[in-house]
Amino acid sequence: MSLPQALDASALPSIIFTTAAQLVDCVDKRLLVILRDGRKLIGILRSFDQYANLVLQDTVERIVVDSLYNDQPRGVYIIRGENVVLVGQIDPEKESSPSMTEVSLDEIYAAQQKESDERKRKEEVKTGKLIDLGFSIEPQVEDLY
Amino acid sequence: MLFFSFYKTLIDEVVIVELKNDMSVRGTLKSVDQFLNIKLDDISVLDEIKYPHLSSVKNIFIRGSVVRYVHLPAAVVDTTLLEDASRKEAAAQAAKAGGR
Numbered sequence: 001m002s003l004p005q006a007l008d009a010s011a012l013p014s015i016i017f018t019t020a021a022q023l024v025d026c027v028d029k030r031l032l033v034i035l036r037d038g039r040k041l042i043g044i045l046r047s048f049d050q051y052a053n054l055v056l057q058d059t060v061e062r063i064v065v066d067s068l069y070n071d072q073p074r075g076v077y078i079i080r081g082e083n084v085v086l087v088g089q090i091d092p093e094k095e096s097s098p099s100m101t102e103v104s105l106d107e108i109y110a111a112q113q114k115e116s117d118e119r120k121r122k123e124e125v126k127t128g129k130l131i132d133l134g135f136s137i138e139p140q141v142e143d144l145y
Numbered sequence: 146m147l148f149f150s151f152y153k154t155l156i157d158e159v160v161i162v163e164l165k166n167d168m169s170v171r172g173t174l175k176s177v178d179q180f181l182n183i184k185l186d187d188i189s190v191l192d193e194i195k196y197p198h199l200s201s202v203k204n205i206f207i208r209g210s211v212v213r214y215v216h217l218p219a220a221v222v223d224t225t226l227l228e229d230a231s232r233k234e235a236a237a238q239a240a241k242a243g244g245r
Binding site: 017018019021022023026032036038040052062064066067069081082084085086087088089090091094095099100144145 | 170184198201203204205206
């Protein structure tokens with residue numbers, strides 16, 4: 001698909017230091033977008049603006065637990081820029097990386113549950129020990145950003 | 146705008162960007178913009194075991210607001226020049242504030 005004139009890469013060479021110049025090379029390519037809540041979306045970038053608001057087409061959500069993953073079809077996304085952590089261009093040559101195994105949705109949920117149980121258990125042990133030592137523990141905030 | 150200009154002098158240098166989610170990425174700085182969004186080429190994630198999903202990605206755009214640190218090679222930073230520039234910028238800011 002050819003780009004409309006306004007999005008022509010030569011019209012905005014990457015030497016111009018703007019958000020648009022950085023993202024224009026990514027248009028119509030398959031991207032991995034990581035969001036602030038840890039979600040990983042893979043889709044084709046169709047549009048964007050200076051805040052890194054993004055429009056993704058044919059998006060799948062990739063659920064990753066260690067080296068296991070599962071892709072869930074999601075469709076079209078309009079992502080508000082503030083939720084974007086990074087946008088990665090997927091190298092088609094390295095697309096099927098041997099380090100990761102695709103599993104079924106049930107398996108990935110089971111792995112996710114196991115991981116979160118393990119994390120909770122560790123957190124409880126740590127909190128218990130710290131309380132024993134006389135520290136006051138504030139509830140953990142999930143959003144790191 | 147000082148740091149925007151400063152980052153522009155670092156184009157094509159290898160830097161390590163640490164994000165607020167504790168992930169660190171090494172790559173060649175390709176571009177930067179007014180929000181200090183960063184574009185890196187030939188990336189490698191420092192803790193690849195923890196972030197295996199980035200192994201098929203070669204270049205990334207990082208939103209400036211999620212960056213915690215950028216580690217720079219010491220050799221490419223002229224600290225004296227940067228100090229001077231910082232002082233000049235601070236003086237200009239102060240003059241502007243005083244004039245109001």
